[in-house]
Amino acid sequence: MRNILENMDSCVGCSACAQRCPRQCISMVPDDEGFLIPLIDEKRCNDCGLCKKVCPVLNTDGNNPGDAGQAGYPKAWAAWSTDDGIRLNSSSGGLFSMFAESCLLRGGTVFGAAFDKDFMVRHTGISKLSDLDSLRRSKYVQSDISQCYREAEKRLKEHRPVLFSGTGCQIAGLMSFLGKPYPELLTIDVVCYGVPSPKVWSLYLDDMKKRYKGDIASISFRDKKNGWKNYCMYIGFQNGRFYRRTAVKDTFFIGFGKNLLSRKSCYSCHFRHPRSQADLTLADFWGAERLKGIDTLDNKGVSLVIANTPKGQATLDSIREKCYLMETSFREAALGNPRVTESAPMPRSRALFFDDLIRGMRFSSLRRKYMNPFVQTLKLSAKRIAGPRFIERLKKLKRV
Ligand SMILES: Cc1cc2nc3c(=O)[nH]c(=O)nc-3n(C[C@H](O)[C@H](O)[C@H](O)COP(=O)(O)OP(=O)(O)OC[C@H]3O[C@@H](n4cnc5c(N)ncnc54)[C@H](O)[C@@H]3O)c2cc1C
Structure with missing residues (x-):
């Protein structure tokens, strides 16, 4: 079967090709691992080549606003909203939220990732503060980006403000889809560890529904009841029960942390710094306590904001009064957060995990074999008691 990329493992699933196709003969369908890939209806395709022209993977040298001619960028900041309600719910x-509010108050549309009614993750556009x-x-x-690039383009052509947020590859997809800069567009990407498989997420949710004998009412991957640094997975059920586990003890987070669940293209991502195409980049500022004058004892959360372009910087300046900001250097920020510039490596067990998944291994068995909270807790306790060097020695012994 002919496809847009010779090696589909490098496809990031942004769907720029499907949304740009003038004959709408490309559909995004899940592959065996559960990630969306483009499927061309060859009978309707007339080989116009637009899909290749807008593919961010084939055009990685695209219009990176952080590139040439913008001396002095990127600049980095430790920051948080002075509104505790917003901070604790982020x-x-x-x-x-500060950037989004500013866009919405000017009558704009903000695009970002939300849960749908089944708690699967989809991009959507909002224009009301109450939907933020x-x-x-x-x-x-x-x-799933759905039709959001087209919707954003429609608004931009009407000269309405648009804030588009997403992962680096989704912003790169948007930029190649649009093909030209728009003054009303502000783009924000998040520093990204890798994006886990929707199929694994759906199996995890089914498992949780079975265990808690109820449908899901709400989910937060970043519940701060135990603080920002000890964040929890929270799932509320319609029967009134709830599940809350720190990330180190939650099955899905263990798989995510071991980097088992990410899309193949994430392990050699082309859209991190210095190739981010967004005006602003957001991340957790892990290790913010290293910075002089920052007190993270309240444990409510510190963002890393990277201004990649003068437009990003101007937007940051415009919200200054509503947040605490401390300038640092890009180097300092990247030092404490390797994912700013480097992809997380692919573990050998990823292939085994997905082989088992595709062969139909039950989620409970996958959980026991690859994402076992008990084993994880043992490892952490051993690390705490014996120190990381002991664990390294054990690993070496295992290899022999
Ligand atoms: C898949 C993923 C991996 C990440 N990995 C890291 C990491 O390794 N290190 C790190 O420091 N930070 C990482 N982040 C970023 C971090 O989790 C926060 O999103 C960031 O600090 C912004 O937080 P906030 O408090 O400003 O706003 P929040 O309100 O928490 O941010 C929400 C923003 O995230 C976007 N978003 C949420 N889910 C998705 C999604 N599935 N796909 C695309 N966009 C999404 C929303 O559209 C919105 O722009 C990751 C984010 C995602 C989505």
Whole structure:
């Protein structure tokens, strides 16, 4: 079967090709691992080549606004919203909400990732402040962009403000889809560990529904009841029961942390710094306590904001009064957060995990074999008691 990329493992699933196809003969369908890939209806395709022209993977040298001619960028900041409600209901310091509010108050549309009615993750556009909470907080699953590039383009052509947020590859997809800069567009990407498989997420949810004997009412990947640094997976059920586990003890987070669940293209991502194409980049500022004058003892969350372009910087300046900001250097920020510039490596067990998944291994068995909270707790306790060097020695012994 002919496809847009010779090696489909490098496809990021942004769907720029499907949304740009003038004959609409490309559909996005899940592959065996559960990630969306383009499928061309060859009978209707007339080989116009537009799909290749807008593919961000084939055009990685595209219009990177952080590139040439913008001396002095990127600049980095530790930041948080002075509104505690927003900060506590966000993954890190709540900076995304500040940018989103500013766009919405100017009559604009904000695009970002939200849960649908089945708690699968989809991009959507909102234009009311009351809908902003649906985009808040990271959902650690690859989101389906649906028709959002087209919707954003429609608004931009009407000269209406648009804030588009997403992972680096989704922003790169948008930029190649649009093909030209728009003054009313502000783009924000998140520093990204990798996007986990929607299929694994759906199996995890089915498992949780069975265990808690109820349908799901709400989910937060970044519940801060135990603080920002000890964040929890929270799932509320319609029967009134709830599940709350720190990330180190939750099955899905263990798989995510071991980097078992990400899309293959994430392990050699082309859209991190210095190739981010967004005006602003957001992340957790892990290790913010290293910075002089920052007190993270309240444990409510600190964002890392990277201004990649003068437009990003101007937007940051415009929200200054509503947040705490401390300038640092890009180097300092990247030092404490390797995912700013480097992809997480692919573990050998990823292939085994997906082989088992595709062969139909039950989720409970996958959980026991690959994402076992008991084993994880043992490892952490051993690390705490014996120190990381002991664990390294054990690993070496295992290899022999
Ligand atoms: C898949 C993923 C992996 C990440 N990995 C890291 C990491 O390794 N290190 C790190 O420091 N930070 C990482 N982040 C970023 C971090 O979790 C926060 O999103 C960031 O600190 C912004 O937080 P905030 O408090 O400003 O706003 P929040 O309100 O928490 O941010 C919400 C923003 O995240 C976007 N978003 C949420 N889920 C998705 C999704 N599935 N796909 C695309 N966009 C999404 C929303 O559209 C919105 O723009 C990751 C985020 C995601 C989505």
